[in-house]
Amino acid sequence: MSCSAGSRRIRRSWSAVSRPPSKMRPTLFNGMRGPAGRKCSGVVSAPPGRARGRGLRRGQVITGTVTEIASFGVTFVDIGGFTAVINIPELSWRHINSPSDIVTVGQEITAEILDVDMASERVPLSLKALQADPMQDLARQVGQIVTGPVTKLVPFGAFVRIEESENGLEGPVHNIELADGHVERPEDVVRLGEALTVKILEVDPTRRRIALSHKQALDGAPKGHRHT
Structure with missing residues (x-):
């Protein structure tokens, strides 16, 4: 359709509208000039x-x-x-x-x-x-005995880092796994920063879960033991 034909159609459409054309919002038509005199591109641009x-x-x-x-x-x-x-x-x-x-x-x-x-x-x-998930490698070390620093004390136990790097993986040692007897508070048994020997009981990469035991590490053989 030519721009002139489009313009004639636009003018005819004004008669069906009660308000004067000058007060209406300009309408853009594909390939023609609208009432405001702007040429239509025919393409609706997406936001940047x-x-x-x-x-x-x-x-x-x-x-x-x-x-x-x-x-x-x-x-x-x-x-x-x-x-x-x-x-x-x-x-x-x-x-x-x-x-x-x-x-x-x-x-x-x-x-x-x-x-x-x-x-x-x-x-x-x-x-x-x-990146490779380090828990996948750690899962192959279940049963091993390692020594690492206590990084945090919480009411239910202590967290121990079991990898050498400063941001290495760490896991909890629950109070029941800290000693043979009853443990009311972990600080009664261990201190923050103390090197603690633990046995890796469980590593579940899917659930992002690690379980450690100090009590069972003391009963275990030194074979496979390592320090972090």
Whole structure:
């Protein structure tokens, strides 16, 4: 349809409307000029964020640059003009206190896309999805006796780090597994920072569960014993 034909159709349509054409909102028509004299493109443009996010898919491995580390723990990443996010649990399999323990602003990273929601312009990423889960290796060490530092005391027991690295995996030793007799409080038996020998009773990577025992470690043979 030509622009002139479209304009005639527009003018005819005014007669069916009670209000004068000058007070109506301009209407854009594909391939013609509307009442305001603006030429219509025929294409409805997507918001900038959605346009840049096209082509992203779940499971895709992408490279981006860290642009910001928010005070509430979210890391923002520029992936070719679109801003994606990484929440703290997706930065590492191991416990971290802050995203800055893993990434820095300006750093180039490679991550996996967990989801793509263009309606809310939300694309969460994961660094740990591309890393080996250390619990899988630890699961093969069930039954071994190790020595590690007590990292935390809680009412039900003590946590002991059983890997050598500072942010290594740790697990709880419940009060009942701290000594043969009744233990009312863990601080009655161990101190924070003390090296404690424990036996690895259970490692469940799916449930993210580790169970340790100091009592059973004392009864166990030294074979396979290691220090962390």
